[in-house]
Amino acid sequence: MKIDLADKTILMTGALGGIAEYVIKALTNAGATVVATDKQATAPLQPYFPMDVTDPVAVERVVTAAFAQYPGINIALGHAGGTGVFPFETCDRETFDKVVAFNFLGQTYFARAVLREWRQRHIAGHLIFTSSFISRIPMAGISAYVSSKAALEMFAKNLALEYAPHKIRVNCVSPGNVAVGSSQKVYDEDPVYRAWVDRVSPLGQRNSPAGVANAFLYLCSPLADELDGHVLQVDMGVGLPKLG
Numbered sequence: 001m002k003i004d005l006a007d008k009t010i011l012m013t014g015a016l017g018g019i020a021e022y023v024i025k026a027l028t029n030a031g032a033t034v035v036a037t038d039k040q041a042t043a044p045l046q047p048y049f050p051m052d053v054t055d056p057v058a059v060e061r062v063v064t065a066a067f068a069q070y071p072g073i074n075i076a077l078g079h080a081g082g083t084g085v086f087p088f089e090t091c092d093r094e095t096f097d098k099v100v101a102f103n104f105l106g107q108t109y110f111a112r113a114v115l116r117e118w119r120q121r122h123i124a125g126h127l128i129f130t131s132s133f134i135s136r137i138p139m140a141g142i143s144a145y146v147s148s149k150a151a152l153e154m155f156a157k158n159l160a161l162e163y164a165p166h167k168i169r170v171n172c173v174s175p176g177n178v179a180v181g182s183s184q185k186v187y188d189e190d191p192v193y194r195a196w197v198d199r200v201s202p203l204g205q206r207n208s209p210a211g212v213a214n215a216f217l218y219l220c221s222p223l224a225d226e227l228d229g230h231v232l233q234v235d236m237g238v239g240l241p242k243l244g
Ligand SMILES: NC(=O)c1ccc[n+]([C@@H]2O[C@H](COP(=O)([O-])OP(=O)(O)OC[C@H]3O[C@@H](n4cnc5c(N)ncnc54)[C@H](O)[C@@H]3O)[C@@H](O)[C@H]2O)c1
Pocket: 013, 014, 015, 016, 017, 018, 019, 020, 037, 038, 039, 040, 051, 052, 053, 054, 079, 080, 081, 082, 083, 102, 130, 131, 132, 133, 174, 175, 176, 177, 178, 179, 180, 181, 182, 183
């Protein structure tokens, strides 16, 4: 079946990252218009709005401007996120708070602005957050990240329930370890990380960014019209609980 997204206008955060490149390619190839945003001042793609998701005033301003120019935005991808390794004992409060702001609070600012537009315009939109398999598995050194992603998934489910009367749906994509961008760099440069990633992958390989993009393609399509409050795990099985 051919996926046709010609009637979709998709607003996306973190659109200049490694996975995003593949997601945007998949969505635009299927006919969607992607309105990209990212923290970076300029971008090699159009339409593009610079937006720092950790700045609630900027998020309100930019989302308002994006809807003024593209009033048909009917899908929003809260995709920006990421972390470094910050063991809790040596992680100062500012650093911890920054990771939470990037991975959780920023998503709530984005959701607030987008949902306000959809309610005012009576649009039955679809909000999709990017989580991570790590939301369900504790891992030393990234407590701010794992707790932010866990909170994000519950936030998505709660919004799904609250906005269902308005026919607005909220779902998550939850990738595993993806062979692209900053993760690929760490994989190439850090033998300890590489050994861990290879060991925890039941299928013996990481996600490809194109494989993760397929999950977005599906979720944005009418094939997923009956999903709401769902976390779509596209993680090569790395999120499976394992003993030993
Ligand atoms: N890469 C992985 O292995 C992996 C695994 C699971 C989940 N994820 C999730 O997928 C998403 C994308 O990950 P990625 O590895 O492709 O990212 P990436 O590190 O390649 O890109 C992140 C993007 O976010 C932008 N950004 C940074 N700070 C920002 C801010 N304050 N406001 C707006 N944009 C900002 C950067 O400019 C960059 O374009 C994230 O939510 C991440 O948590 C990634």
